[in-house]
Amino acid sequence: MAGRALTLLFALLPAAASAYSHTHPVLAWSSHHSKALSSSAAAQGHNTDSHALANALYNHDNICEHDAVVVIDHAGLHASDLRALEPSCHVAKSISSAPSSLKFAYVESGSHHANPFRDLAGDLAKRCGSHSVSHTPDLGDLEVDAGKGRHVVSISLPALEDGEEGASRKSSMAEHQSWLSAELSKIEAAFSNYLVIYSGSPASLLHGRQSTGSSSTFHAAAAPADSSPTGGILKRYQLLTPGLILALLVAFFVLLPIIFLGVSALASIQSPLSNEIPKGFSAEEKKNQ
Numbered sequence: 190m191a192g193r194a195l196t197l198l199f200a201l202l203p204a205a206a207s208a209y210s211h212t213h214p215v216l217a218w219s220s221h222h223s224k225a226l227s228s229s230a231a232a233q234g235h236n237t238d239s240h241a242l243a244n245a246l247y248n249h250d251n252i253c254e255h256d257a258v259v260v261i262d263h264a265g266l267h268a269s270d271l272r273a274l275e276p277s278c279h280v281a282k283s284i285s286s287a288p289s290s291l292k293f294a295y296v297e298s299g300s301h302h303a304n305p306f307r308d309l310a311g312d313l314a315k316r317c318g319s320h321s322v323s324h325t326p327d328l329g330d331l332e333v334d335a336g337k338g339r340h341v342v343s344i345s346l347p348a349l350e351d352g353e354e355g356a357s358r359k360s361s362m363a364e365h366q367s368w369l370s371a372e373l374s375k376i377e378a379a380f381s382n383y384l385v386i387y388s389g390s391p392a393s394l395l396h397g398r399q400s401t402g403s404s405s406t407f408h409a410a411a412a413p414a415d416s417s418p419t420g421g422i423l424k425r426y427q428l429l430t431p432g433l434i435l436a437l438l439v440a441f442f443v444l445l446p447i448i449f450l451g452v453s454a455l456a457s458i459q460s461p462l463s464n465e466i467p468k469g470f471s472a473e474e475k476k477n478q
Contacts, residue, residue, distance in 0.1 A: 212295040213389030214268045215242060215306075216280070218287035221382050225249035226289040239296045239388070243305035246291075246386070253317035257333070257340045257380040261369065262307040265349035266389030268294040270362050279370035280387065296388070304390035307343055314341035324372070331372045335379045342376060344369070348392045 217226055225246055246252065271294075274281050284290050314321035319339035324331050326347065333340055346365050349358060376383060 211298050211391070212268075213239075213266055213298060213391070214271055215239065215291070215293045215296045215389070216271070216284055216387040217246070217291040217385065218284045219255065219289045219382075219384040220377070221255075221288055223251065223255070223289040223384060225252040225384070226291045239298050240305045242293070242296060243309055247309055247313050247316075252313070252384070253319075253339070255339075255382050255384040256335070257342060257376055257383040258310075258313065258317075258319070259342045259344065259373070259376055259383060259385045260306050260310045261344045261346065261385065261387040262304045262390055263346040263349070263365070263387065264304075264390045265351060265392030267349075270349065270358070273359060273362070274366065278366050279373055280366065283373070283385070298391055304388060306386050306388045307345070307390070310341055310343045317341070326368055331375055333376060333379050340376075340380070344372065351392055 219226060228245075228249055228251075252258065271280075276282070284292070311321060313319070317339055319341045320334075320337045322331075322333065322340060322342045323345075324342060325345045331342075331344075333342065346369065347361075349361060349365075373385065
């Protein structure tokens with residue numbers, strides 16, 4: 190019975206892992222009570238699909254009542270990154286004190302592998318007759334003018350690499366949040382009635398290339414022109430990788446002793462038959478019989 194239970198558990202593990210492989214978080218909050226957020230969260234329920242959620246939110250009749258709609262795209266963002274944020278950061282404090290908010294930790298990106306909130310921001314600006322502004326960290330300071338009327342502000346943060354983990358990823362996230370906090374403060378000072386949508390998206394190759402240029406804003410020191418390592422081949426290339434070291438240990442301490450014992454055992458085998466002629470044996474007498 191225990192064996193069958195373990196077999197069933199291992200069979201379900203791939204499905205459980207794939208349930209979060211193509212998902213990203215979506216947060217939204219507003220400075221005033223927003224019917225668009227409340228209706229979208231109620232209509233979406235447990236069907237957390239990014240395109241359905243974006244359409245439900247952007248097509249709501251009351252979304253154009255906000256003076257500013259801020260759409261933040263953060264490629265590679267995971268729900269664990271948001272959980273690791275300090276409670277004192279701008280995003281955490283804003284969503285905890287907002288009159289209306291929407292929170293989804295795992296939103297399916299679907300087969301489009303894009304961020305519909307970012308891609309449809311232009312259509313939302315046309316629908317609401319708003320001034321459209323696009324902003325990234327490498328464009329300098331964000332400039333918004335409440336005198337121009339409603340705004341739809343699209344902000345793209347540098348991508349978080351999938352291979353980046355631990356303290357390095359947390360440090361990158363903290364730098365992004367520090368910059369984002371300053372930009373959101375400018376928008377909040379210019380507009381009293383605003384709506385912020387903060388969503389992740391798949392960290393594609395394009396996002397990775399864009400993040401290389403954008404991330405330079407966060408680092409004052411640039412790499413030297415010739416940054417190739419000097420020294421011997423061991424400094425230029427990583428020859429002894431963990432996989433190679435493990436393979437060598439298995440070969441020298443497991444496989445070779447087994448082969449040596451096998452060859453020794455085969456060499457020690459002796460035939461029970463003897464080629465000596467018995468005493469008193471006469472070949473002539475044997476022939477005449």
